[in-house]
Amino acid sequence: MLTSYNICLVPSSFWLTGIPGLESLHIWLSIPFGSMYLVAVLGNVTILAMIRVERSLHQPMYFFLCMLAVIDLILSTSTMPKLLGIFWFGASEISLDACLAQMFLIHCFATVESGIFFAMAFDRYVAICDPLRHTLVLTHRVVCHLGLAALFRGVLYIGPLPLLIRLRLPLYRAHVISHSYCEHMAVVTLACGDSRINNVYGLTIGFLVLILDSLAIAASYVMIFRAVLGLASPEARLKTLGTCSSHICAILIFYVPIAVSSLIHRFGHHVPPPVHTLLANFYLLIPPVLNPIVYAVRARQIRERLLRILHIEAKSR
Incomplete structure (x- = not known):
């Protein structure tokens, strides 16, 4: 293994x-990370299975939730198996092509997830501010197009990252x-040559x-809150805001760790390196772990379906 800083x-x-x-x-770190990854996989697979079999959940909000579950599975699986391999077996080596592929998956699907959250905000806006046209505006076709648009934007934005590294930074x-994992800046900082274009x-x-x-x-939420404040009774306001609570929690779970x-990465020069890396892992792992829990607790249809399944299973025993 060559680590000389004098030769590129x-x-x-x-x-x-x-x-x-x-x-x-x-x-020891493999225990919490492995447990969180297992919870993320089981939780998101359960969400996907429940929405697939429960026809009452075939609504725009839950279709977006399915997209979110698939993205969370991809994000966690693109990093956690390799990290656990490092923890358990010391399998630290990763080929250049695999490194660039991992970089693309991480940054691309984080971008796609952000786009899905925006689409979900649009869904909540139409459902609350223009409820009579909700089913006309958010058809299955429109929901599919919004998901594809988020995916296309992720590929368009992130596709150049590994290409710029391949073409402009061949020496390290x-x-x-x-x-x-192969985070973009962690790779670029090792490269010889001018990396300003990559950084910018x-x-x-x-x-x-x-x-x-x-x-x-x-x-979108400013307009939603204005519409809610225009409702006559406090009960109606609380009920309407309750339909947004799961989405707001998921947004905070996603954006706050990233921010x-x-x-810390840009300005926390005195923060120890382990803290940087742990935070970088948490912002990829916490949303896949917490999103299914938030929606199972806050979304009445999912909660009722889950309780019904558990009740049937308990009776069968």
Whole structure:
């Protein structure tokens, strides 16, 4: 393994360190990370299965939730098996092509997830501000097109990232990535040559996704809250806001860890490296773990269906 900083070479593979600075605790860290990954897989698969079999859940909000579950499965599976391999077997090596593929999947589907949250905000806006036209506006065809648009935007935005690395940064001064997965900036910082274009493009995409999507979602909720405040009774206001609670919780679960991790990465120069890496893993793992729990608790139809299934299973025993 070559790690010299005086010679720039073309790498065939990289080495991921896992959680740098906490190598002696990797076995212990595998317990919470493995448990969270298992919960994420079981929770999102359960959500998908329930919405598939329960016809009353064949509504725009739950179709978007299905998209969210698939994205969360992809995000967690693109990182956790490799991380657990590092923890358990010391399988730190990752080929250059696999590294770039992992980078694309992580950043692409994080972008797609942000787009789905915006589509869900639009669904809530129409359902509350123009309820009589909700079924006319949010048809199955429109829901499908919104999902495809979010996917296309993710591919369009993130596709150039690995291509720019391939074409502009073929040489590297080190092969060891001080991270648990192939995050864009963690790879670019190892490259020889001028990486300003890569850095600027990465920051631009981060701004377009995180800032603009957040502002668009916030604007939709300003209009929703104005419509809710116009309702006559407090009970009607609470009931209407209750239909948005799951979506608001999921938005906070997604955006807050990303914002905290990004701020610490850019400005927290005195924060220990293990904290950077742990936060980067949490913002990919926490939403897949918590989203199914939030929707199972807050969405009445899903909660009732789940309780009915558990009751039938208990009676059969």
